[in-house]
Every structure is written in structure tokens, then in C-alpha cells.
Amino acid sequence: QVQLQESGPGLVKPSETLSLTCTVSGGSISSYYWSWIRQPAGKGLEWIGRIYTSGSTNYNPSLKSRVTMSVDTSKNQFSLKLSSVTAADTAVYYCARDYSSSWYPWGLFDYWGQGTLVTVSS
Amino acid sequence: DIQMTQSPSSLSASVGDRVTITCQASQDISNYLNWYQQKPGKAPKLLIYDASNLETGVPSRFSGSGSGTDFTFTISSLQPEDIATYYCQQYDNLHTFGQGTKLEIK
Numbered sequence: 001q002v003q004l005q006e007s008g009p010g011l012v013k014p015s016e017t018l019s020l021t022c023t024v025s026g027g028s029i030s031s032y033y034w035s036w037i038r039q040p041a042g043k044g045l046e047w048i049g050r051i052y053t054s055g056s057t058n059y060n061p062s063l064k065s066r067v068t069m070s071v072d073t074s075k076n077q078f079s080l081k082l083s084s085v086t087a088a089d090t091a092v093y094y095c096a097r098d099y100s101s102s103w104y105p106w107g108l109f110d111y112w113g114q115g116t117l118v119t120v121s122s
Numbered sequence: 123d124i125q126m127t128q129s130p131s132s133l134s135a136s137v138g139d140r141v142t143i144t145c146q147a148s149q150d151i152s153n154y155l156n157w158y159q160q161k162p163g164k165a166p167k168l169l170i171y172d173a174s175n176l177e178t179g180v181p182s183r184f185s186g187s188g189s190g191t192d193f194t195f196t197i198s199s200l201q202p203e204d205i206a207t208y209y210c211q212q213y214d215n216l217h218t219f220g221q222g223t224k225l226e227i228k
Contacts, residue, residue: 035217045166045209047217058216061123094165098217106213108156112165 002027004095004113012089012120018082022095022113029053029076033098035109036069036080038091046091050098051078085120092117124148124212128220134228141197143223145188145210153189154214160222161206169208170195202227 008020022034035050049059051069059067063082071078082089092115100107125148135141145155153173158166168177170186173193183198197204205227210220 044222045160045211045219047219050217060216096165100213104154106154106215106217108168108171108213109158109166109211110168112167115165 002097002111004097004111006093006095006113006116008116008118010117010119012085012118013122014086014120015084018080018085018089018118018120020080020093020095020116020118021077022079024076024078024097029071029073029078033100034071034078035096035098037094037096037109038089039094039115040088040091048080048082048093087120090118090120124151124215124218126210126212126218126220128210128223130223131221132224132226134226135200136228137200137202139200141200141204141225143195143208143210145193145195145220147191147193147212147214149214150190151212151214154212155186155188155193156211156213157184157186157195158209158211159204159206160209166209200225200227 003025005023012018030053033050033052036048051057051071066083068081094115095113096109097111099110127146155173157170160166169180169184174186185196187194207222207224209222212218
């Protein structure tokens with residue numbers, strides 16, 4: 001059974017960079033897309049972006065200028081960096097497997113981490 | 123960008139009721155739509171994929187239909203454990219979620 005676990009600081013200062021890592025266990029990270037999704041308290045889900053194990057990325061246009069994703073297949077991990085954060089970036093951040101079929105490059109989220117709360121505050 | 127408009131935003135129903143949630147896309151997305159259930163403090167869980175396919179292990183009281191721009195999610199007989207927030211998600215281009223529907227027991 002594939003499992004995902006987010007890790008990283010729970011508190012980030014305004015204007016600094018949020019950094020999170022997702023560790024995948026129970027299966028290989030290879031040959032899949034992996035996404036980051038966030039959810040402010042009491043609000044809906046926002047897709048941040050995804051990375052393929054080759055390093056290819058797709059980002060939400062609304063966040064693209066501040067987002068960088070990377071992958072380390074040797075550690076079965078992928079990471080998120082979000083720069084110049086403000087209080088509006090305070091949210092629970094989820095990592096998820098972004099499963100797509102062989103005939104279409106976009107699809108569904110079938111495995112999720114438990115989520116990690118990141119608060120932006122001085 | 124494709125926008126997803128989900129309604130209602132909240133819904134109160136009784137155990138045994140038939141519950142329907144709708145999701146409208148801002149452009150034709152074929153059947154590239156999924157539905158998720160999220161319980162408080164938990165990650166979302168996939169229920170329906172490709173608009174109408176039931177994920178393995180999900181009870182048959184859950185169903186989905188639609189194509190193009192208009193989609194429907196139905197619980198045929200509401201159970202107490204179905205209390206949650208439900209989200210639609212399009213994957214025609216990038217990923218976009220609906221705003222969510224919070225389902226409560228009357």
C-alpha cells in the first residue's frame with residue numbers, strides 16, 4: 001500500500017520560503033506524477049502543482065512565479081518550495097499521487113498524505 | 123483556466139434521503155471529472171473517477187453522471203457516515219477543484 005508523509009517546518013516567517021518534502025513508501029516513486037495541494041482552514045482545495053519523476057513540472061498559473069518542485073528518486077521523495085510567503089499561504093499542505101492513464105496526461109489523486117499545517121507568521 | 127462551480131455549498135438532509143450535488147465546468151471537459159469525500163481533519167478520498175466510475179471499495183450508494191459541462195454526484199440513501207465535504211475536480215487541463223459541498227445530517 002502506497003503511503004505518503006509530508007515533513008517540514010510548521011512555522012514560516014512572512015517573505016521567506018516555505019519548504020516541504022513528501023516521502024513515498026510502499027511503492028516506487030518512479031513513473032508517476034506527484035502533486036502538492038493545499039487547503040486554508042475552513043476553505044476548499046487548491047492544486048499547487050506537480051512533478052514527474054523525470055523532473056518535468058506543471059504549476060498552477062496563479063502560483064507559478066513562486067513555486068519550485070523537485071524530485072529525488074533515490075530517496076523516494078519530492079519537494080515543494082514556495083517563495084515570498086504571506087499570511088494567505090497559511091494552510092494544510094497535502095502531497096498526493098497524481099495518477100494519469102497512458103492515454104491522457106491528467107487524471108486523479110489516488111493516494112494522499114495526512115497533510116501538514118504550515119502557518120505564516122512573524 | 124477552467125473554473126468549477128459546485129452547488130449547493132452546504133446541504134442538510136436526513137438519513138435515508140437521496141442527496142444530489144452538482145458541478146458545472148466553465149468549458150467542455152468531456153468526462154474528465156472526479157469526486158472526493160473529505161471528513162474533518164482527514165485527507166480527501168477518491169469516490170468517483172471519470173465522472174461515473176466507482177472507485178474500488180466505495181459503497182454503491184455513491185454514483186456520478188454527466189459529461190461536457192454539467193455533472194451530478196448522488197448518494198442514493200444517506201448514511202450517518204456520509205457526513206463530510208464533497209469536492210469535484212476537473213482534469214481536462216491542469217487540475218481545478220470545486221468549492222466543496224458540506225453535507226450535514228438534519
